[in-house]
Amino acid sequence: MAAIIMAPRACLAGCVSLIISWAKHIQPVAPQSTPVETLRWRDGALEMIDQRALPLRLEYRRYDSAEGVAEAIRSMVVRGAPAIGCAAAYGVALAALALASRTRAGFLRGLEEALHLLAASRPTAVNLSWALERQRRLAAGLGTAEPRSVANALLAEAHAIREQDIAANRAMGAHGAALIPDGARILTHCNAGALATAGHGTALGVIRSATETGKQVSVLADETRPVLQGARLTCWELMQDRIPVTLIADGASSLLMSRGEVDLVIVGADRIAANGDTANKVGTYPLAALAQRHAIPFYVACPLSTIDMALDHGGLIPIEERAAEEVTGFGGARWAPQGVRVRNPAFDVTPAQLVTALITERGVVFRPDRQKLRALFGLDGHAQAK
Numbered sequence: 330m331a332a333i334i335m336a337p338r339a340c341l342a343g344c345v346s347l348i349i350s351w352a353k354h355i356q357p358v359a360p361q362s363t364p365v366e367t368l369r370w371r372d373g374a375l376e377m378i379d380q381r382a383l384p385l386r387l388e389y390r391r392y393d394s395a396e397g398v399a400e401a402i403r404s405m406v407v408r409g410a411p412a413i414g415c416a417a418a419y420g421v422a423l424a425a426l427a428l429a430s431r432t433r434a435g436f437l438r439g440l441e442e443a444l445h446l447l448a449a450s451r452p453t454a455v456n457l458s459w460a461l462e463r464q465r466r467l468a469a470g471l472g473t474a475e476p477r478s479v480a481n482a483l484l485a486e487a488h489a490i491r492e493q494d495i496a497a498n499r500a501m502g503a504h505g506a507a508l509i510p511d512g513a514r515i516l517t518h519c520n521a522g523a524l525a526t527a528g529h530g531t532a533l534g535v536i537r538s539a540t541e542t543g544k545q546v547s548v549l550a551d552e553t554r555p556v557l558q559g560a561r562l563t564c565w566e567l568m569q570d571r572i573p574v575t576l577i578a579d580g581a582s583s584l585l586m587s588r589g590e591v592d593l594v595i596v597g598a599d600r601i602a603a604n605g606d607t608a609n610k611v612g613t614y615p616l617a618a619l620a621q622r623h624a625i626p627f628y629v630a631c632p633l634s635t636i637d638m639a640l641d642h643g644g645l646i647p648i649e650e651r652a653a654e655e656v657t658g659f660g661g662a663r664w665a666p667q668g669v670r671v672r673n674p675a676f677d678v679t680p681a682q683l684v685t686a687l688i689t690e691r692g693v694v695f696r697p698d699r700q701k702l703r704a705l706f707g708l709d710g711h712a713q714a715k
């Protein structure tokens with residue numbers, strides 16, 4: 330079940346201007362100066378910003394069941410790989426708390442059902458199954474403990490996953506900031522910011538950290554059709570922090586790169602295979618190819634929880650296909666002819682060869698490949714990547 334909670338300043342008139350039909354009669358929420366809490370635990374429930382409403386309204390929804398959290402992930406109330414993982418971890422805790430008065434057998438059965446339900450909510454971001462597996466292992470490791478104490482431990486673990494995500498983003502920011510020259514003009518795609526994580530962000534976290542060290546940068550944000558995470562979320566987030574941002578149509582990046590108006594590209598990731606192939610929001614691969622064409626560095630910022638060492642290469646990454654309505658229109662408006670055939674793959678896979686470097690909480694991996702990723706995880710007895 331989800332209830333809506335309006336944020337205190339949600340009705341202020343704003344200065345973000347988006348030319349989309351659903352915005353016609355409503356002003357976007359004004360940029361704020363305090364960091365946004367994408368998801369938080371309050372009074373026994375999970376509260377999450379409804380990202381579908383931004384930038385028009387900043388409102389939290391309240392969730393008290395795994396079913397509600399699974400639906401929030403599926404419908405993109407919460408989105409972005411690390412944020413999805415955190416939400417799923419809380420979903421497991423909510424299920425466990427609701428089942429705590431059952432017998433141990435009933436508790437474990439119900440918990441397994443919740444884990445399956447949450448796992449089915451979105452397929453591409455591996456942070457989802459990573460977080461669920463962490464919760465499953467914790468419950469299994471508690472042996473014959475009472476359901477109530479297992480439930481409490483699962484809630485504590487969800488808090489830890491959230492805190493660790495913020496810490497990882499901060500570490501990534503520190504490593505990545507060194508790669509950002511003062512005055513850099515940075516292109517990004519989708520939203521890999523605080524809203525896509527528990528806080529600070531991955532790609533936008535690196536940009537934020539660079540500005541915290543005193544560097545002046547400006548950002549070009551791809552609008553990111555069809556769900557407009559760039560136009561709606563990245564622009565809003567950066568304007569909140571007063572980081573200069575310019576919104577461009579997805580197709581405009583080639584012209585700007587060819588004219589020398591982009592110094593580097595930085596994006597997030599939803600899943601990275603063992604050989605470094607990188608799944609991210611559809612439209613990322615063409616940016617990487619163009620960046621190579623114009624000798625522009627192409628960086629991917631992601632926590633280790635996004636790297637799936639069990640998948641040999643990017644061709645094995647499950648790519649989510651979403652509803653046709655996301656492509657035929659937006660927010661209830663429709664512009665494509667009735668009956669037109671539609672494909673809507675939500676992600677694409679950038680070959681590792683096009684990635685200049687991966688920025689992780691453990692360090693920067695230049696020209697990522699199978700061997701360097703194994704070293705990053707301390708496998709094969711190699712030293713960890715720097």
Ligand code: MRU
Pocket residue numbers: 408409410411454518519520521522525526530531532558596597598599609610611675
């Ligand atoms: O469909 P979304 O909005 O969940 O897709 C999100 C992305 O593709 C992000 O770039 C990715 O999750 C990295 S988030 C730090």
